[in-house]
Amino acid sequence: MKPFRFQQFDIDQSSDVFRVGTDAVLLGALSNVVNAKQILEVGTGTGIISLMLAQRNPNANILAIDINSEAVNVSQNNFSNSPFFDRIKSRLQDFKNFETEEKFDLIISNPPYFEINTSEKDILARQRLELDFSDLVKKSRQLLSDEGLFSVIIPIDSEKEFTQIGLSNNLFLQRKVIIKGIKTAEPKRVVLEYSFKKLETIIENFVIEKSPRVYSDEYLELTKDFHLFNKKPL
Template sequence: MAGVFRFKQFGVDQSGCAMKINTDGVLLGALAGEGQSQSILDIGTGTGVIALMLAQRFALAQIDAVEIDDDAAKTGLNNFEGSPYRDRLSVHHQDFNTFFAENPEKRYDIIITNPPFYIDALTSPTAKINQAKHADRNFFEDLIRGISNHLTETGTCWLVLPVNTAAFVETLLIGHHLHLQKTIIIRSYADSEPHRYIIAIGIADTEPTSEQFLIYDAPKVYSRQYIDTLKEFFIVF
């Protein structure tokens, strides 16, 4: 089918979604979480690709996926239903604040989101892309507040963000009894500046760790780190 991105164990139709499959999302899906997580929440699931990757990695997990956009929610649902993990995936067509308000008792081992991350920037020309890419400061304050109330005691929330946005999000943690636990610093090349951080936050006040992640060894030559991270997913590897 045209427009379907084929992974080794599932396919992802991208029609109806402003945000297509991208490096940020697949790295988040491949790197976030650890252990034997059994409950996962994906905020802003879009095509559902991150939720599907987590379903492949965490075989016991039940996954809730929240999506505010109508077309994207339908696309995500179709992708879930066509996957081997359909019985463990649920789409909730609503914003995350409503989902949290309607499910006050739910707690998750992993909360994951590739959120809109341009703050106080020029907006995009279409409404869908604007919604997918741009957020104001209140968005992140609401997000962090909701996360703090819906993580298990040992749970973690993972976000992929531009460096400046990650720094802003970190300033919100102390007011909600959350702590930075891990930072993955993503660079295109060894000599390039970081362009994304994947951060893990949680209730537990542990010593934060950091690691480097390199996408390319040379132009059009993926690093061994990138290949090893995605070889369980990408057909090309």
């Protein structure tokens, strides 16, 4: 499988690991990483999100975990071959059983969001088989620093459920980025950021394509430091 090339790093991929996709790029580019010195990525896959965060914040140290041993091998190889190799590492770990005294300033995940079904494609990465929303939120709450952020990208029709789980764990929605694939379409994804603080939610809108197969100006601006653009979507 061909590597996916970015300006400052390459992503080697594997048929046994969920491939680079737009959701991961959006989460890596949109999430608030400014004040995060210790970052945990849950379900790293190829490592793309962690690499983007490392590029965006030169002061961040990042631990990326995954339950898939092949994903850990692939992501660690990508980390080792990047300019950020000394600040980022991958570990084979079931998040539900992850124990540490460390608290994280940012916990980030592009989690499995399909209900369990009969599909054989990317089962662990796509289906809530090993990690459901409740497990993800509860464990993140335990590991989040007092001033930390918990950031995810999920289908927009799962937002209400996810936010309710957050509230039951004293995590409050700080920021919501509603994402449309194309300007004239209904939104399908949303980036959500939670913290322990009760503040008014900041709501933003984001469009990936202004017309079919043509990136919007806001997407070009958001990812200008990452993509080797040919001006057309993946």
